[in-house]
Amino acid sequence: MxxxxxxxxxxxxxxxxxxxxxxxxxxxxxxxxxxxxxxxxxxxxxxxxxxxxxxxxxxxxxxxxxxxxxxxxxxxxxxxxxxxxxxxxxxxxxxxxxxxxxxxxxxxxxxxxxxxxxxxxxxxxxxxxxxxxxxxxxxxxxxxxxxxxxxxxxxxxxxxxxxxxxxxxxxxxxxxxxxxxxIREDQFAGLPSVDEAKARLKLTGRLVIGFTGFVREWDRLDRIVRWMASSDRYKNTHLLVIGDGPARAEIERCAVDQGIADRVSFTGAVRREEVPAISMAFDIALQTALVPYASPLCLFEYLALSKAIVAPDQPNHHELLTDNVDSVLYDPNDDQGIERVLDRLCGDANLRDRISVQAGRVIASKKLxxxxxxxxxxxxxxxxxxxxxxxxxx
CATH class of the missing domain: 3.40.50.2000 (Glycogen Phosphorylase B;)
Known part of the structure; x- marks a missing residue:
């Protein structure tokens, strides 16, 4: 009917x-x-x-x-x-x-x-x-x-x-x-490759950690900035934020204080239909902590883009994700939880590739x-x- x-x-x-x-x-x-x-x-x-x-x-x-x-x-x-x-x-x-x-x-x-x-x-x-x-x-x-x-x-x-x-x-x-x-499948057709998306943003050769959304204080992206600055092992990383929000100024100030202002960039508000093509530049996609009943839009986009997803270990994410299969989950109550997961993913290209491939299958298998x-x-x-x-x- x-x-x-x-x-x-x-x-x-x-x-x-x-x-x-x-x-x-x-x-x-x-x-x-x-x-x-x-x-x-x-x-x-x-x-x-x-x-x-x-x-x-x-x-x-x-x-x-x-x-x-x-x-x-x-x-x-x-x-x-x-x-x-x-x-x-x-x-x-x-x-x-x-x-x-x-x-x-x-x-x-x-x-x-x-x-x-x-x-x-x-x-x-x-x-x-x-x-x-x-x-x-x-x-x-x-x-x-x-x-x-x-x-x-x-x-x-x-x-x-x-x-x-x-x-x-x-x-x-x-x-x-x-x-x-x-997701709407046609929005994820004909997208650039990861290398093409990085080239458009002048991020060729960088390991891009990405976040999509309206950035607020509780997203704690300042933790990502401090982690990037904590060791020469991560000097090739770049934080790319697609969006804007009230926490942007503090995150940019943190990047300046940590001496890595050139490794953090915000697109500002962009049209929704432009987001998938820009997101293709991500090597690792961040889903930060959120209320336990939410169904975050960006998570579905990360899955459709076949990205290596990092997300909090909480029940609503278990409905979509499987730890160490199509994502790597971290304890949101652990002061070093997300940092340890980033250590693993940034240091293991094979793990990133495996997680990405499995993430790309979730939308079809669950009819999302x-x-x-x-x-x-x-x-x-x-x-x-x-x-x-x-x-x-x-």
Whole structure:
């Protein structure tokens, strides 16, 4: 049933990994024959930095926390009116919603129109905001989160770790289906060779350690800089960061202090379609420590590029990676964990080659493409539609 009419609903207004996921899923749905209508706020196309700026960031910075959360909840009414209007025009078969905290509109629309609701979950927002940003109304946040999750026909967490969390909050296990991030295969066709990519960046002859993403303090790329400067054994290494971020100035300052400023480079923000060709210059690809439930986009890109991946040893990575087979994992709690892994990989070209070859096979073996994900979601939507039809015919 690939001719479904899908109403894609989200509240994302920034240009970052969130928007990448949204755009790729919409493109994949359309590629397999679905008609997709989109209900969303206006996206700030000027912000390509990876931050969450724009009008949302402005409102958040101006309002006290308790008022901002009430404004988020009130926005559900705005979103609901938008959904009602679009449903009346587009006549969708299903609502597909990217979950966000205090966003109740999808459930309201489901109840009014009797449409199936599928909710994609990328993070446990109530827990995350309580832990990192604080919540003025934590009980209201928990209620809103559980209200959406429990009223969806299916919820699609991006990792098994997150799925277990969702089930632990009372969502029936048979309505929880893990759909991780993925890649679009055509973006990885016709790429330059490693040597060609290095030549374009004037890095010929260097052993390139690469990182892709919005660089923050907790990525601790300063550790990589200090490791590179620690011994003449590593004088051929170069740290290449594709992206930008608030930690860039500190990393560049660290490189100057360590006397290796010429061996650290940032591309700055680049268009997403340009990233694979630049990333081909990597010999070693870094996935730094992150929250235990995440499905990091760059990791899928590293796999598609057949890179020797270094990543933290944590459960969400075990869902994709096998240590010493398609990656080398390190203990994120070890002060020398990533350094020891880099010692191994930089000193052993055969190990790098073996890891790279196996990494390149993961995407196909686990079917980690947006198209495959779209097909799975359409199958779930068709099942939900059939169940609702059976209910109404009784």
């Amino acid at each position: 690939n001719d479904l009419k899908i109403l894609y609903h989200h509240r994302t207004a920034s240009r970052d990994g969130q928007s990448t996921h949204i755009e790729e899923m919409i493109s994949a749905f359309r590629a397999i024959g679905c008609t997709v209508s989109i209900a969303c706020p206006q996206v700030d196309t000027r912000d390509a930095s990876g931050g969450s700026g724009g009008w949302v960031g402005a409102i958040k910075s101006l309002l006290p926390k308790h008022l901002y959360e009430l404004a988020e909840l009130a926005y559900s009414w705005v979103a609901y009116k938008r959904l009602v209007s679009m449903i009346n025009v587009a006549k969708p078969d299903v609502i597909y919603e990217r979950y966000n905290l205090f966003l109740l509109a999808g459930v309201w629309a489901k109840r009014r129109f009797g449409l199936p609701l599928i909710v994609e979950i990328n993070a446990p927002m109530a827990q995350e905001r309580r832990q990192y940003g604080g919540l003025a109304w934590p009980k209201m946040a928990d209620w809103a989160e559980h209200f959406v999750w429990r009223n969806a026909d299916y919820v699609l967490p991006v990792s098994r770790v997150l799925a277990d969390y969702v089930i632990g909050k009372g969502v029936a296990a048979d309505r929880v289906v893990v759909i991780p991030n993925g 493409t947006w198209i495959e994900h779209a097909r799975k979601i359409v199958a779930l939507a068709s099942r939900a539609i059939a169940a609702k039809t059976e209910q109404t015919s009784r």
